Amino acid sequence: MSTEVVMPQMGESIAEGTITKWLKKVGEHVDRDEPLFEISTDKVDAEIPSPAAGTLTEVRFKEGDTVEVNTVVAVLDGNQSSAAPSAPSVSEPAPPPKSEPAPPPPPPVETKPEPPPSPAPAPPPPAQAPPAPVAETKPEPKAEPTAADLRKTKSSPLVRKIAKEHNVDISRLEGTGMSGRVTKNDILSFIESGAAPPARPAEEAPRLTPAQAQQAPGPAVSEPTVPPLKPQVGDRVEAMSVMRKKIAEHMVLSRRTSAHVTTVYEIDMTRVAKLREKHRDAFYQRTGTKLTFMPFIFEVVNKALRKFPIFNAQVSGDQIIYKQDINLGMAVALDWGLIVPVVKRADDLSISGLARAANDLADRARTKQLKPDEVTGGTFTITNPGVFGGLFGTPIINQPQLAILGVGKIEKRPKVLTSADGDDFLAIRWMAYFALSFDHRVIDGADAERFLAFVKDQLEEGDFSL
Amino acid sequence: MSTAVKKEHKSARPERGGQATLVEAIRQGIWEEMERDPDVFVIGEDVGAYGGAFKVTDGLIDEFGKERVIDTPISEGAIVGAACGAALMGMRPVAEFQFIDFISAGFDLLTNYAAKCRYRWGAGLPVVFRGPCGSGVRSGPFHSLNAEAFFLNTAGLKIVEPSSAYDAKGLIKAAIRDPDPVLYFEHKKLYRLPRLREELPADDYIVEIGKSRVARAGRDLSIITFGAMVLTALDAAEELEKEGLDVEVIDLRTLAPLDRPGILASVKKTNRAIVLHEASRTGGIGGEITAILAEEAFEWLDAPVVRIASIDTPVPYSPPLEDYYLPQIKDVVDAARKLAAY
Numbered sequence: 001m002s003t004e005v006v007m008p009q010m011g012e013s014i015a016e017g018t019i020t021k022w023l024k025k026v027g028e029h030v031d032r033d034e035p036l037f038e039i040s041t042d043k044v045d046a047e048i049p050s051p052a053a054g055t056l057t058e059v060r061f062k063e064g065d066t067v068e069v070n071t072v073v074a075v076l077d078g079n080q081s082s083a084a085p086s087a088p089s090v091s092e093p094a095p096p097p098k099s100e101p102a103p104p105p106p107p108p109v110e111t112k113p114e115p116p117p118s119p120a121p122a123p124p125p126p127a128q129a130p131p132a133p134v135a136e137t138k139p140e141p142k143a144e145p146t147a148a149d150l151r152k153t154k155s156s157p158l159v160r161k162i163a164k165e166h167n168v169d170i171s172r173l174e175g176t177g178m179s180g181r182v183t184k185n186d187i188l189s190f191i192e193s194g195a196a197p198p199a200r201p202a203e204e205a206p207r208l209t210p211a212q213a214q215q216a217p218g219p220a221v222s223e224p225t226v227p228p229l230k231p232q233v234g235d236r237v238e239a240m241s242v243m244r245k246k247i248a249e250h251m252v253l254s255r256r257t258s259a260h261v262t263t264v265y266e267i268d269m270t271r272v273a274k275l276r277e278k279h280r281d282a283f284y285q286r287t288g289t290k291l292t293f294m295p296f297i298f299e300v301v302n303k304a305l306r307k308f309p310i311f312n313a314q315v316s317g318d319q320i321i322y323k324q325d326i327n328l329g330m331a332v333a334l335d336w337g338l339i340v341p342v343v344k345r346a347d348d349l350s351i352s353g354l355a356r357a358a359n360d361l362a363d364r365a366r367t368k369q370l371k372p373d374e375v376t377g378g379t380f381t382i383t384n385p386g387v388f389g390g391l392f393g394t395p396i397i398n399q400p401q402l403a404i405l406g407v408g409k410i411e412k413r414p415k416v417l418t419s420a421d422g423d424d425f426l427a428i429r430w431m432a433y434f435a436l437s438f439d440h441r442v443i444d445g446a447d448a449e450r451f452l453a454f455v456k457d458q459l460e461e462g463d464f465s466l
Numbered sequence: 467m468s469t470a471v472k473k474e475h476k477s478a479r480p481e482r483g484g485q486a487t488l489v490e491a492i493r494q495g496i497w498e499e500m501e502r503d504p505d506v507f508v509i510g511e512d513v514g515a516y517g518g519a520f521k522v523t524d525g526l527i528d529e530f531g532k533e534r535v536i537d538t539p540i541s542e543g544a545i546v547g548a549a550c551g552a553a554l555m556g557m558r559p560v561a562e563f564q565f566i567d568f569i570s571a572g573f574d575l576l577t578n579y580a581a582k583c584r585y586r587w588g589a590g591l592p593v594v595f596r597g598p599c600g601s602g603v604r605s606g607p608f609h610s611l612n613a614e615a616f617f618l619n620t621a622g623l624k625i626v627e628p629s630s631a632y633d634a635k636g637l638i639k640a641a642i643r644d645p646d647p648v649l650y651f652e653h654k655k656l657y658r659l660p661r662l663r664e665e666l667p668a669d670d671y672i673v674e675i676g677k678s679r680v681a682r683a684g685r686d687l688s689i690i691t692f693g694a695m696v697l698t699a700l701d702a703a704e705e706l707e708k709e710g711l712d713v714e715v716i717d718l719r720t721l722a723p724l725d726r727p728g729i730l731a732s733v734k735k736t737n738r739a740i741v742l743h744e745a746s747r748t749g750g751i752g753g754e755i756t757a758i759l760a761e762e763a764f765e766w767l768d769a770p771v772v773r774i775a776s777i778d779t780p781v782p783y784s785p786p787l788e789d790y791y792l793p794q795i796k797d798v799v800d801a802a803r804k805l806a807a808y
Contacts, residue, residue, distance in 0.1 A: 156737075157764045157765045158765060177807065
């Protein structure tokens with residue numbers, strides 16, 4: 001029996017994914033759960049394990065193709081001859097037709113019904129992306145896009161030409177034509193309005209009609225755009241990766257959405273440093289993971305978020321949504337970009353739980369092993385430019401959150417202290433700058449000061465149970 | 467039949483210019499060319515004493531005599547053959563088909579001889595083959611033909627069809643002066659239509675073959691048409707104007723060679739096109755125009771090109787059926803509305 005491999009849905013709002021690499025060639029054998037291809041989506045890069053064991057007989061899309069979720073991208077143990085014509089460049093040339101067109105007999109394991117995937121993921125690390133969903137070959141072939149679909153997505157040659165000239169994504173406009181098609185007048189009035197195309201956030205945002213776009217304040221006034229640049233001789237031109245494009249979009253969206261203000265506190269981390277020094281070895285032996293400064297900071301932030309819930313909230317229209325859970329995002333720098341895995345319900349975790357979760361997520365981010373739901377749902381983000389030596393920065397808020405905390409380098413600095421009898425003296429202390437960027441639309445300066453002052457008090461007090 | 471009819475009085479020589487219907491404009495044009503050039507002569511069935519079935523050649527025989535206005539037996543093959551021979555000998559014949567339906571009887575000489583002389587022997591044949599075409603006047607299946615599609619695929623033949631008195635005169639004169647064979651189709655419904663009566667210039671003029679005209683300027687969509695359908699399109703445009711739709715009407719005037727720049731300029735402006743003609747849809751000239759738009763204006767199209775034509779049957783005799791067969795103003799209005807909403 002042949003098995004169709006489909007593009008998995010990597011998160012509820014994800015509609016498509018880009019195949020970045022085929023790890024198997026046509027004709028090669030693949031085991032169940034063995035990585036078959038790599039994908040890149042709006043949210044996550046992941047290796048997709050094979051849903052079954054078998055011989056890869058057909059690869060329907062090549063590397064770089066962007067494919068809708070649930071589209072069949074490959075076939076295992078399919079009919080070889082029918083696979084050949086549609087196999088793109090990555091596939092091997094089709095084998096010469098045999099006298100008997102029978103496909104190779106499937107290995108015995110194939111004939112048995114597959115055991116259901118283990119219900120609960122094993123607790124500790126080597127977690128994997130879920131196996132790609134299996135689509136049986138039986139169900140009716142996927143319907144071709146209807147004329148109405150095509151009208152909406154393709155509009156017309158003229159509109160596509162205008163869109164290209166003005167760099168407008170027509171799928172983001174609401175058309176007035178048949179089936180909601182964007183007409184010439186729609187796109188021209190949109191361009192004349194001077195509005196930048198509305199960015200599409202991860203959450204489903206309503207599409208703007210040209211009329212709405214015209215009314216949209218702010219960007220509609222004037223949106224300066226950089227004219228396309230011509231590379232000089234010797235320059236290297238590289239297309240942006242999916243991740244890079246998403247980061248770019250997200251950063252600009254955030255700048256446009258929130259009224260960013262950053263406040264900076266210098267915090268004495270000496271007590272935390274001593275605590276860490278004292279427990280370092282025992283902690284590693286007990287938990288198998290390194291004790292860094294981060295879990296201490298996480299724990300204090302958890303407390304601060306409970307005390308000042310506006311920092312654990314979101315803005316929707318003219319409403320403020322206070323989130324029940326505290327899900328801490330932690331920015332992880334990658335060689336190829338940046339990702340923000342999320343520690344879910346962080347305030348349920350102890351210091352050791354936080355340390356383990358943070359280290360695990362960071363490790364798996366670097367090996368592309370994150371699951372889609374591990375990069376969504378954050379309610380507050382912590383970023384740590386200090387690991388590279390940065391003193392402090394002014395981080396950009398991770399939408400739709402309302403604040404982000406940047407931790408600068410934790411280092412020994414001379415500090416003027418006052419003794420119990422009132423004498424000032426110079427001391428060598430572990431110090432760090434903490435920069436809090438917050439959304440001044442709903443958080444006032446005093447709130448931010450109180451929040452950071454609380455964080456400072458807690459960290460300097462150093463009252464942690466390990 | 468009609469040769470037996472005795473004429474009571476001499477038909478007057480037409481004025482130069484002045485108020486004229488389409489049929490008078492054609493008559494003026496032929497008359498003036500016969501005066502201008504002694505090689506021009508008229509040949510056809512009942513073109514002499516009777517003055518032609520539709521009186522296009524009325525009075526010519528009295529002015530120019532039997533030598534230059536020749537009545538023939540009922541044989542289109544003979545008319546085409548004689549005209550071709552005379553043209554080879556240096557004459558400029560204007561050959562009439564009583565109804566354009568009968569042109570098929572001269573098909574062999576038209577397509578295999580007249581069309582190919584220039585290319586085969588370097589001998590251009592300056593003949594005008596003219597006759598009444600078109601439906602909508604209850605003439606039934608044998609007297610209502612639109613014949614352009616038969617000849618569109620015959621390289622070497624020019625085809626014109628006017629929809630105004632001014633163009634009718636300018637085009638017949640251009641056709642007579644053309645060094646190669648020209649098919650000149652006259653829509654019989656337009657011959658005496660009062661709304662087409664207009665003041666013609668007294669001076670000699672021609673309308674260049676191969677050039678369309680903008681019958682009505684507009685910016686929302688283009689109706690590309692010719693002949694009597696120009697009026698249908700203009701009437702539809704007027705109705706659509708009340709709904710805020712600004713329709714452009716292109717009168718092709720020449721069907722071969724088609725005015726590609728004129729067609730493309732209009733569609734590149736309006737980005738939406740209706741191709742309207744009276745002949746049946748399948749294999750009609752509308753397909754050719756649509757293909758030109760697809761090939762050369764693809765990036766300017768904001769909607770699929772729409773063809774409106776008669777249905778694929780012979781022209782019915784029954785008036786309700788003929789109305790059903792032919793594109794009506796309402797059909798154009800409906801299609802334009804749909805296209806505008808696309």
